Amino acid sequence: xxxxxxxxxxxxxxxxxxxxxxxxxxxxxxxxxxxxxxxxxxxxxxxxxxxxxxxxxxxxxxxxxxxxxxxxxxxxxxxxxxxxxxxxxxxxxxxxxxxxxxxxxxxxxxxxxx
Amino acid sequence: xxxxxxxxxxxxxxxxxxxxxxxxxxxxxxxxxxxxxxxxxxxxxxxxxxxxxxxxxxxxxxxxxxxxxxxxxxxxxxxxxxxxxxxxxxxxxxxxxxxxxxxxxxxxxxxxxxxxxxxxxxxxxxxxxxxxxxxxxxxxxxxxxxxxxxxxxxxxxxxxxxxxxxxxxxxxxxxxxxxxxxxxxxxxxxxxxxxxxxxxxxxxxxxxxxxxxxxxxxxxxxxxxxxxxxxxxxxxxxxxxxxxxxxxxxxxxxxxxxxxxxxxxxxxxxxxxxxxxxxxxxxxxxxxxxxxxxxxxxxxxxxxxxxxxxxxxxxxxxxxxxxxxxxxxxxxxxxxxxxxxxxxxxxxxxxxxxxxxxxxxxxxxxxxxxxxxxxxxxxxxxxxxxxxxxxxxxxxxxxxxxxxxxxxxxxxxxxxxxxxxxxxxxxxxxxxxxxxxxxxxxxxxxxxxxxxxxxxxxxxxxxxxxxxxxxxxxxxxxxxxxxxxxxxxxxxxxxxxxxxxxxxxxxxxxxxxxxxxxxxxxxxxxxxxxxxxxxxxxxxxxxxxxxxxxxxxxxxxxxxxxxxxx
Numbered sequence: 001x002x003x004x005x006x007x008x009x010x011x012x013x014x015x016x017x018x019x020x021x022x023x024x025x026x027x028x029x030x031x032x033x034x035x036x037x038x039x040x041x042x043x044x045x046x047x048x049x050x051x052x053x054x055x056x057x058x059x060x061x062x063x064x065x066x067x068x069x070x071x072x073x074x075x076x077x078x079x080x081x082x083x084x085x086x087x088x089x090x091x092x093x094x095x096x097x098x099x100x101x102x103x104x105x106x107x108x109x110x111x112x113x114x
Numbered sequence: 115x116x117x118x119x120x121x122x123x124x125x126x127x128x129x130x131x132x133x134x135x136x137x138x139x140x141x142x143x144x145x146x147x148x149x150x151x152x153x154x155x156x157x158x159x160x161x162x163x164x165x166x167x168x169x170x171x172x173x174x175x176x177x178x179x180x181x182x183x184x185x186x187x188x189x190x191x192x193x194x195x196x197x198x199x200x201x202x203x204x205x206x207x208x209x210x211x212x213x214x215x216x217x218x219x220x221x222x223x224x225x226x227x228x229x230x231x232x233x234x235x236x237x238x239x240x241x242x243x244x245x246x247x248x249x250x251x252x253x254x255x256x257x258x259x260x261x262x263x264x265x266x267x268x269x270x271x272x273x274x275x276x277x278x279x280x281x282x283x284x285x286x287x288x289x290x291x292x293x294x295x296x297x298x299x300x301x302x303x304x305x306x307x308x309x310x311x312x313x314x315x316x317x318x319x320x321x322x323x324x325x326x327x328x329x330x331x332x333x334x335x336x337x338x339x340x341x342x343x344x345x346x347x348x349x350x351x352x353x354x355x356x357x358x359x360x361x362x363x364x365x366x367x368x369x370x371x372x373x374x375x376x377x378x379x380x381x382x383x384x385x386x387x388x389x390x391x392x393x394x395x396x397x398x399x400x401x402x403x404x405x406x407x408x409x410x411x412x413x414x415x416x417x418x419x420x421x422x423x424x425x426x427x428x429x430x431x432x433x434x435x436x437x438x439x440x441x442x443x444x445x446x447x448x449x450x451x452x453x454x455x456x457x458x459x460x461x462x463x464x465x466x467x468x469x470x471x472x473x474x475x476x477x478x479x480x481x482x483x484x485x486x487x488x489x490x491x492x493x494x495x496x497x498x499x500x501x502x503x504x505x506x507x508x509x510x511x512x513x514x515x516x517x518x519x520x521x522x523x524x525x526x527x528x529x530x531x532x533x534x535x536x537x538x539x540x541x542x543x544x545x546x547x548x549x550x551x552x553x554x555x556x557x558x559x560x561x562x563x564x565x566x567x568x569x570x571x572x573x574x575x576x577x578x579x580x581x582x583x584x585x586x587x588x589x590x591x592x593x594x595x596x597x598x599x600x601x602x603x604x605x606x607x608x609x610x611x612x613x614x615x616x617x618x619x620x621x622x623x624x625x626x627x628x629x630x631x632x633x634x635x636x637x638x639x640x641x642x643x644x645x646x647x648x649x650x651x652x653x654x655x656x657x658x659x660x661x662x663x664x665x666x667x668x669x670x671x672x673x674x675x676x677x678x679x680x
Contacts, residue, residue, distance in 0.1 A: 013604075013605060028360070029360070030359055030360030030361070030362065030452065030453070031360060031362075032362045038558070041556075041558040041608070042556065042558040042559045042561070042562050043559065046556045046557055046558045046559070046608065046609050046612070047608070047609060048608070049605075049606045049607070049608050050608075051155075051606070052326060053155050053156075053159065053160040053325040053326050053327055054160070054164070054165060054324075054325045054326070054365075055325070055326055056362060056363070056364070056365070056366065057165055057363070057364060057365035057366075058363045058364075059159075059164045059165055059252070059253060059365065060155070060156070060159045060160050060164060060325060061159060062155065062156060062159065062160070075362065075363065076362055076363040078362070095296055095605050095606045096604070096605045096606045097606075099605075099606045101296065102156070103156050103157070103273045103274070106264070106271060107156065107157040107271045107272070107273050108272065108273065108274075108296070109120070109272040109273070109274065109275055109294050109296070109301070110272075
């Protein structure tokens with residue numbers, strides 16, 4: 001029987017609201033947590049928001065989130081055949097689901113303007 | 115309900131913040147322009163630049179005498195008769211200036227005995243490639259440009275800005291319509307000149323070596339704005355992309371610098387060297403060019419002699435452990451964490467989509483056919499012909515970026531008034547005015563289907579049957595996608611993001627497959643199984659234009675080979 005990883009993911013746009021989604025993900029040795037999240041988006045729920053760019057190289061530094069309460073890059077954190085809890089960075093402004101505002105202030109679109 | 119769009123007025127709009135976009139922004143700001151640098155992701159972190167490993171080709175002649183003409187000659191040879199020689203020349207001739215300016219900005223090119231070190235790479239006639247470190251040249255280039263951009267007055271930076279259409283008035287590009295991923299809000303940018311620096315199209319393929327934001331956005335934006343594309347059939351596959359065992363935290367093209375340093379042996383299932391069968395004996399040295407390496411590995415797999423996961427073995431087992439450690443230091447430990455011990459086992463490698471030779475047609479000023487619209491970096495087609503030489507991509511990004519910034523500034527300064535973007539934006543903004551349908555298909559799954567058909571039927575080895583099958587699949591996906599975006603104007607709606615990505619990717623996929631179908635020969639990165647020879651009548655470039663909803667393909671004979679240098 002093939003093993004599975006269970007990803008428990010925080011979803012929402014408001015820290016005080018939100019919900020938990022739980023997904024069983026096929027597990028293959030050597031995979032990353034981001035592999036699991038991308039599998040969920042393509043096979044279960046495309047509404048899950050997660051920020052990533054380079055996918056595997058740990059070059060873009062976009063996929064920061066918390067795994068069991070510790071800050072990780074989802075692309076280098078190993079997927080494991082157990083329940084893993086994923087939450088947005090707690091020290092950054094929440095955007096949605098696992099996405100937080102990680103850009104330096106001078107690189108954000110200033111919403112007043114022009 | 116959609117909000118009133120946020121409006122930005124600028125002299126020069128730069129779309130994309132890899133090396134090309136950042137250099138363009140710096141150059142335009144130096145000329146006194148107000149610049150707005152936008153990226154669909156974080157500024158200076160996505161794209162291809164940050165993923166570059168080691169080599170940057172430039173005729174500095176620091177260690178070995180060199181002249182840009184030699185570099186030019188090698189570039190044209192690699193391009194198999196199809197280079198736009200004006201663009202190749204610009205790349206090679208101005209490379210040294212940009213590389214030295216990067217040095218002044220503190221990029222930290224590696225030095226030996228007081229000279230900038232230059233490494234040998236396949237296809238070059240002498241050691242020509244500067245580097246910072248063997249795995250982190252790209253990040254160093256990105257970081258250096260980011261800090262110059264940061265200090266430069268006049269450059270406004272905005273990430274998470276997804277440009278989805280260029281705006282035109284009286285036949286000229288006057289800015290762009292975008293939406294802000296962080297909020298879902300529409301953004302309307304008016305610009306006197308617009309530089310598209312969005313990189314290539316590697317995301318069209320299942321296995322690729324660049325960021326997820328390289329879906330060919332710029333090609334589609336420019337095509338819809340009326341600018342022709344050139345050489346779209348020439349997608350470069352990097353022959354030795356990592357395949358197995360699963361390796362995380364490393365770029366899949368990481369074996370390239372290992373091969374520069376240690377040679378390494380490419381082996382088939384039976385642990386035999388095989389490249390000689392395809393015309394190149396390596397003898398432990400790294401000499402095979404990218405197009406030939408890709409061809410040799412895929413042919414070996416096809417003959418039933420591939421490695422277990424469908425590639426080739428790359429082995430360093432003959433290299434003593436001390437030498438491996440000396441060459442690669444801590445990387446050896448990162449490999450160990452992934453269960454890879456190079457002294458005991460080979461790894462598996464296979465071709466991986468890496469770079470696009472084709473792109474938007476532009477002249478040596480980086481001006482497209484449409485006034486107000488410039489391009490830079492990998493978005494530009496033609497400088498590398500049918501096959502790019504190792505090391506030319508970062509050089510091209512810097513040189514073309516600088517030139518595009520200059521040309522954009524010249525145009526912006528000649529214009530008195532801000533062009534009228536608002537009236538041109540009505541139709542574009544209508545696209546994001548409403549929420550998408552509730553029963554929309556999963557766009558992430560559609561993306562995987564597109565990547566699969568591109569890899570299987572529009573990859574390095576092509577046939578009429580496969581290309582026709584791909585076009586049918588692309589049409590099917592396009593009708594599933596429909597005319598109205600999925601998702602809504604909420605924060606970070608990835609279904610909406612992916613709808614716009616697919617809209618561009620499907621257009622660009624159709625361009626690649628259409629041009630590949632028409633080219634009934636094999637040349638460089640375009641290999642037709644049903645037309646295996648290179649044919650003189652195909653020493654021609656193909657241009658694609660959009661006429662209404664239809665792609666129109668035309669063929670222009672390439673100018674007689676000049677090959678100036680010897």
